[in-house]
Amino acid sequence: MTEPAEVPQLRPPEHAEGALELPDGVQVLEGSPVGGRRGVAVLVAKFNGEITTRLLASALEELDRAEVPRESVTVVPVPGAFELPLAALALAKTRRFSCVVALGCVVRGETAHFDFIAGEAASGLQLAAIETGIPVSFGVLTTETTEQAESRVDKGAEAVRTALEMADLFAQLRASAAAAT
DSSP: OOOOOOOOOOOOTTSOOOOOOOOTTSOOOOOOOOOTTOOEEEEEESTTHHHHHHHHHHHHHHHHHTTOOGGGEEEEEESSGGGHHHHHHHHHHTTOOSEEEEEEEEEOOSSTHHHHHHHHHHHHHHHHHHHHOOOEEEEEEEESSHHHHHTTTTHHHHHHHHHHHHHHHHHHHHHHHHHHO
């Protein structure tokens, strides 16, 4: 197996720096953003398509870096961010995918519509993961302006790494539980 390429740092400067430090003497079960033969579903909202197209490109590039074969990737366009949770739930329930990556873009307008859509997308995607036990990553941009969204299209790659890491963690957890019985 080839060494994975160095993962670019995607966190903007306003996020806290530093790595998690784990104490000695405890068992650690940690996933890695590796691909292999994992089936990955990528949901992408068509609304704000100029942004979501770039999010999708970022996600697909990261899947290539993680060595997920293109034939193991299923891309599912949906109308908008509000539809992402239902599609994520349906895909996760098939058990064909080790993880689901949800990509969308909601830009604040002059009404409260933004708050409803962004909030429902976030809680609905989390609910899809909780109900199915399949990792669903949140790659939905929620920004004040289109310019902010454009500068964050690399979040597609981050959402892929998150989904793959959680899928790997869950696979290790299942293997560990099976070995203990």
